[in-house]
Amino acid sequence: MTTLPSATEKKLGLVIDLDTCVGCHACVISCKGWNTENYGAPLSDQDAYGADPSGTFLNRVHSFEVQPPEGHAQLVHFPKSCLHCEDAPCVTVCPTGASYKRVEDGIVLVNEDNCIGCGLCAWSCPYGARELDLAEGVMKKCTLCVDRIYNENLPEVDRVPSCVRTCPAGARHFGDLGDPDSDVSKLVAEREGMDLMPEMGTKPVNKYLPPRPKDQIEDQIDILAPLLAPVTEGPGGFMGWLDKALDKLPGQSSGGTA
Amino acid sequence: MHPAPSVIVFTTLSGLGFGLLAYLGLGYPPVTGWVAFVFYLIGFGLAVGGLLASTFHLGRPERAWRALTQWKTSWLSREGLCAVAALLVMGLYAIGAIFLDQHWTLLGLLGAVLSIATVFTTSMIYTQLKTIPRWNMPLTPVLFLSFSLAGGALLAGQERLAPWLLLVAGAVQLAYWAKGDQAFASSGTSMATATGLGDRGAVRAFEPPHTGSNYLLREFVHVVGRKHALKLRVFAFGLGFVLPVLCLWLPTESSLAKHLMAAVAVLAHLAGVVVSRWLFFAQAEHVVGLYYGKR
């Protein structure tokens, strides 16, 4: 049913640390690996080895450059997947009831047997978190690895989303953001976690931890450096003579005006 | 947005078709017998043809009936229901008019209301999307309804009414373009809010997630066709509204010339609306483009 639950028992989601993420794309690969062989239709690729490869991904890592008014630019790697919004527009627009938000944990899922592949849910998502699979004709999205987190066949350490389990930098955290005492909620409080596009009114569950400010790089960092400064700008001595002599030879000059 | 031919054909034809059916339901013109048959054939042909075209962009068209179930929240579902109801009611009304020489006034009225409601629900599918500021405006349903009423009047041969409704629709079109051009900027969404990094400096897309394209870029980021937008607007406005009004207002002697002019008016209007719809999609910018440094 596409009516959103007024409240969910838990708000399971991710906290992504933009300060720690190194942009290695390991989470992208492990997400694709797990989800292509588990929940629902596989994540197909088109022309994978050809000139124009593309495919379905549930998690993509962008990189942005931030140039402050003063000082050095900063590079921020930016993983993006479904934010399991509380006010998920993708659920209410769905004409078939294929999209739904679970009451027990707030996960937003697609029942692929009912999906007609109209694409309207993807149109309504501000974050580009839904992709229509070209081979299957149904909508794919992050399931928060619903088939891992409750899976008692897996060792306990693996009962987290595949991306979280994989991240070598520890930039991804999983937990109940509805519980103020959970580790993830404390992390968000401590680091002032933020919403993406809050003006869209989607109330995302996933939070992003902003990058910490960079240390200032002083202009002069080495006290010995002044002693090593070049004494003269132009080449002198033997090298200077050689440079001039070579310039006089017919043919291409070694530098400067030709 | 990617201007998919199926969606352009669908909104254009079904808008005109349901517009015509609405007039027929109200008894303008009060046709019966063979003449009614021709009118209803055109009305149903356009409406049903449009609806069929819309199923071509589905990934799983064989399950389309499921789209009728979620009317409580989904405008797309409401549109499906309204369309089916309008076609059924107008079908019954048409049987009365064609075969029994009867005009069941109340049934026709209901059919007209349902036909207009179908056009309104279609427009709301687009209007509801906050992610596409150019569509997320009260003018969007006004645009769809005014087009449908003007085109319907033209097809129904309402020579007196049609030019005025065309002028109104043309004015709405101009207002929609003027307001739409401001929509993205005034929505307040930018790369700064999309990344949450705006308060630390100017944000620039440095590297996309993949070197190749993807579903999101193909579906939502259509920059190519926009460079001719102004020329196309002139075409859309001239063909869709100016030329039909001239055709209808030009004094004609014979009834043949008159019919010919009406036919030209209808075809020009149809072509103009198609161009306008193409622009409606091609110029619509989805906020997800911001993550790719594009609009």
Ligand code: SF4
């Ligand atoms: S991120 Fe997009 S797909 Fe996920 S719940 Fe929010 S609106 Fe829906």
Ligand code: SF4
């Ligand atoms: S693509 Fe599938 S899940 Fe999305 S709105 Fe259409 S039917 Fe619902």
Ligand code: SF4
């Ligand atoms: S695996 Fe971790 S560090 Fe690597 S891109 Fe993903 S979130 Fe960033």
